[in-house]
Amino acid sequence: MLGWRRHRFVLQLYFHIKSGLTNSRRMAGSSTDLKTQMFAVEPNSYSLSPFYFRTYNCGPQAPSMTPNDWPMLAQGRLSFSVCITKGHRVKTARLHKSLGQQLSQQLPGSEILRLISYRPNDLHGSLEKGFFIVPPLCCLDAQRRLCDILGEYRQDIQLCSYSEGEEPGIWQYLWEVNGEAKEVARSPVLRVDGPMSSPFVDSIKGSAVFYSLEDACSILKESSAFIPEAQKVLASVEQHRVLERGPSPIIVIEGLDATGKSTLTESLKTHLEAELLKSPPDSISHWRTIFDSEPSLIKRAYYAVGNYIGATEIAKKSKTSPVIVDRFWHSTAAYAIATEMGGGIHNLPDHHHDVYRWPEDLLRPDLVILLTVCDEERIRRIRKRGLQETKEEKELEANSMFRQKVEEVYKRMEDPSCVIIDASPSMEMVLQEALSVIKKKCDI
Numbered sequence: 001m002l003g004w005r006r007h008r009f010v011l012q013l014y015f016h017i018k019s020g021l022t023n024s025r026r027m028a029g030s031s032t033d034l035k036t037q038m039f040a041v042e043p044n045s046y047s048l049s050p051f052y053f054r055t056y057n058c059g060p061q062a063p064s065m066t067p068n069d070w071p072m073l074a075q076g077r078l079s080f081s082v083c084i085t086k087g088h089r090v091k092t093a094r095l096h097k098s099l100g101q102q103l104s105q106q107l108p109g110s111e112i113l114r115l116i117s118y119r120p121n122d123l124h125g126s127l128e129k130g131f132f133i134v135p136p137l138c139c140l141d142a143q144r145r146l147c148d149i150l151g152e153y154r155q156d157i158q159l160c161s162y163s164e165g166e167e168p169g170i171w172q173y174l175w176e177v178n179g180e181a182k183e184v185a186r187s188p189v190l191r192v193d194g195p196m197s198s199p200f201v202d203s204i205k206g207s208a209v210f211y212s213l214e215d216a217c218s219i220l221k222e223s224s225a226f227i228p229e230a231q232k233v234l235a236s237v238e239q240h241r242v243l244e245r246g247p248s249p250i251i252v253i254e255g256l257d258a259t260g261k262s263t264l265t266e267s268l269k270t271h272l273e274a275e276l277l278k279s280p281p282d283s284i285s286h287w288r289t290i291f292d293s294e295p296s297l298i299k300r301a302y303y304a305v306g307n308y309i310g311a312t313e314i315a316k317k318s319k320t321s322p323v324i325v326d327r328f329w330h331s332t333a334a335y336a337i338a339t340e341m342g343g344g345i346h347n348l349p350d351h352h353h354d355v356y357r358w359p360e361d362l363l364r365p366d367l368v369i370l371l372t373v374c375d376e377e378r379i380r381r382i383r384k385r386g387l388q389e390t391k392e393e394k395e396l397e398a399n400s401m402f403r404q405k406v407e408e409v410y411k412r413m414e415d416p417s418c419v420i421i422d423a424s425p426s427m428e429m430v431l432q433e434a435l436s437v438i439k440k441k442c443d444i
């Protein structure tokens with residue numbers, strides 16, 4: 001109760017001294033929407049699985065909740081959700097990324113979790129992405145700073161706070177960030193079980209993993225207004241029309257950074273008198289850092305399209321010699337799925353889920369080899385190599401859970417699935433093992 005009073009006081013004080021135009025039409029729409037809204041918070045230390053809650057209408061039989069049901073509200077804690085309201089998908093994705101960065105930088109000590117909000121009967125039509133913010137205990141300053149950050153985004157966000165209310169239960173308060181102190185709506189909230197099909201998984205398709213060239217290109221088309229290089233990548237697709245593949249085997253080598261892909265692909269090239277190609281191909285790889293700094297919607301669309309551009313060259317070369325490919329679609333899907341799914345391995349989509357399928361319209365290799373080495377050896381190799389690591393690889397080094405998830409997704413990919421080779425032994429032994437697998441699986 002005390003938490004709620006203090007919390008409302010701080011927010012109202014803040015909004016009273018802010019001025020600006022109100023946007024009552026949008027907020028009125030949102031407040032009615034809230035009555036049927038589901039929220040899913042990605043797993044973290046509070047909950048190893050996603051945390052689901054929904055708003056509901058009060059009634060005589062309405063169940064009420066206590067902070068015991070909401071671990072993040074224990075000890076009078078307050079928490080917040082910020083959703084980016086639905087709009088142009090590329091613009092929304094960029095706003096989401098920049099808001100996430102600002103929240104992490106400017107609210108040190110707060111837990112910033114990814115959140116999605118949706119209506120169960122219309123997931124894709126209603127899905128909004130955002131963050132669930134748990135400031136440190138007794139940190140009034142965090143609320144002020146949160147409001148400061150949100151000022152810049154006020155036309156595009158919906159801010160709610162959560163606390164115990166005057167009436168029993170946990171309440172969600174919808175705030176108008178844009179003008180006088182105004183609590184626009186309030187609603188009791190109820191923690192609920194997750195649906196059978198995870199909305200986090202459903203939201204991946206078409207927003208982080210693209211199962212057709214058309215889907216990935218549509219994102220790059222929309223991005224062209226903000227990123228001139230997106231247009232250049234699309235022009236490259238036009239120049240690379242898919243060709244019939246030849247009779248020689250196409251072999252993809254996959255694995256985490258420093259598992260020995262480059263070393264093995266170079267040796268295979270020599271031993272099999274093969275062509276060595278990589279994805280993304282040279283024609284677009286110089287724009288990689290530009291797309292790496294974009295939100296996953298755009299970054300993953302770039303890598304997806306890169307596979308299709310690469311496929312044209314792969315198909316052409318397979319007419320005359322075996323082709324070895326250093327990373328292909330499995331990398332694109334594995335890193336995207338592992339990044340988008342919070343929590344541990346148990347939270348990944350189940351085996352045989354259709355997120356692990358190969359895109360129908362993408363050239364299918366004859367064999368995919370996955371190189372694995374233990375963490376200690378992989379990190380020893382990264383240090384020995386001494387080259388600059390990508391930001392993502394630095395995170396991989398720091399985040400063992402993410403690394404395990406990427407590798408697990410590789411292992412779950414289907415049709416073609418990966419043949420796993422333990423790449424810990426000497427380079428010569430790894431090469432011999434790879435040659436033996438290739439001999440068995442391909443016509444060489």
Ligand SMILES: Nc1ncnc2c1ncn2[C@@H]1O[C@H](COP(=O)(O)OP(=O)(O)O)[C@@H](O)[C@H]1O
Nearest residue numbers: 257258259260261262263381385425426427430
């Ligand atoms: N089987 C192996 N045993 C020991 N070191 C290896 C082996 N394979 C590769 N390396 C070394 O590990 C480092 C990373 O290998 P690299 O082929 O560049 O990996 P990737 O292409 O997967 O990032 C390099 O310094 C390489 O010489």
Ligand SMILES: Nc1ccn([C@H]2C[C@H](O)[C@@H](COP(=O)(O)OP(=O)(O)O)O2)c(=O)n1
Nearest residue numbers: 257279280303327328329331332335390393
């Ligand atoms: N075909 C590909 C190749 C790489 N990627 C992405 C997946 C990861 O985000 C990075 C990994 O590439 P990185 O440059 O770190 O790794 P290598 O140097 O190729 O070992 O690129 C992809 O999505 N699709």
